[in-house]
Amino acid sequence: EVQVVESGGGLVQPGGSLRLSCAASGFTVSGNYMSWVRQAPGEGLEWVSIIYSGGNTYYADSVKGRFTISRDNSKNTLYLQMSSLRAEDTAVYYCARVAGRTRGAYYFDDWGQGTLVTVSS
Amino acid sequence: QSVLTQPPSVSGAPGQRVTISCTGSSSNIGAGYDVHWYQQLPGTAPKLLIYDNTNRPSGVPDRFSGSKSGTSASLAITGLQAEDEADYYCQSYDSSLSGWVFGGGTKLTVL
Numbered sequence: 001e002v003q004v005v006e007s008g009g010g011l012v013q014p015g016g017s018l019r020l021s022c023a024a025s026g027f028t029v030s031g032n033y034m035s036w037v038r039q040a041p042g043e044g045l046e047w048v049s050i051i052y053s054g055g056n057t058y059y060a061d062s063v064k065g066r067f068t069i070s071r072d073n074s075k076n077t078l079y080l081q082m083s084s085l086r087a088e089d090t091a092v093y094y095c096a097r098v099a100g101r102t103r104g105a106y107y108f109d110d111w112g113q114g115t116l117v118t119v120s121s
Numbered sequence: 122q123s124v125l126t127q128p129p130s131v132s133g134a135p136g137q138r139v140t141i142s143c144t145g146s147s148s149n150i151g152a153g154y155d156v157h158w159y160q161q162l163p164g165t166a167p168k169l170l171i172y173d174n175t176n177r178p179s180g181v182p183d184r185f186s187g188s189k190s191g192t193s194a195s196l197a198i199t200g201l202q203a204e205d206e207a208d209y210y211c212q213s214y215d216s217s218l219s220g221w222v223f224g225g226g227t228k229l230t231v232l
Binding site for chain 2: 035037044045046047050058060061094099100103104105106107108109111112113114
């Protein structure tokens with residue numbers, strides 16, 4: 001059974017850092033495209049970042065230069081390192097496996113339950 | 122302000138048919154990029170409902186269907202049931218932003 005489980009969320013002060021983890025089972029993180037999607041309280045979904053199976057990474061403009069997506073193949077785990085955090089980064093962060101034929105057709109197939117990040121002093 | 126525009130809310134009585142629109146532009150839906158739909162039940166993670174404009178993952182009832190034309194797409198739900206009450210999001214790719222974009226979401230209320 002395919003499953004992803006996020007962890008690492010919590011309360012952090014503005015300007016601080018946090019690392020989110022996404023443990024996968026039923027498939028290999030290294031053999032798939034993986035993404036992070038976030039949802040601010042009471043708001044809609046926002047794509048954050050993606051890592052291709054070949055290692056290429058891409059980011060939304062809102063987090064570029066502050067967030068880093070990576071993976072540990074030995075642990076079958078995806079990460080999101082977040083730094084210079086702002087109040088507007090407060091959200092539930094979801095890890096998702098990406099499917100689709102081409103870049104313009106990618107969609108988010110399997111989602112975790114999410115982990116809440118709160119940026120506040 | 123979302124790149125893809127959805128109505129904030131729609132409603133319908135049990136058994137009725139409702140549609141949710143998703144309007145984009147020439148840099149996303151109008152450019153030929155596929156549209157996908159997600160259902161988010163209260164307090165849960167989003168779930169893939171429709172992919173590649175019209176396809177249903179296994180386990181999704183055929184009451185749900187998707188279509189796409191020009192710069193817009195639509196999700197139709199027939200035979201409304203109480204369990205369909207949820208938020209629905211469309212998603213596509215935007216070449217101007219070089220990233221994946223979502224609609225603002227539509228809250229479906231079953232009367």
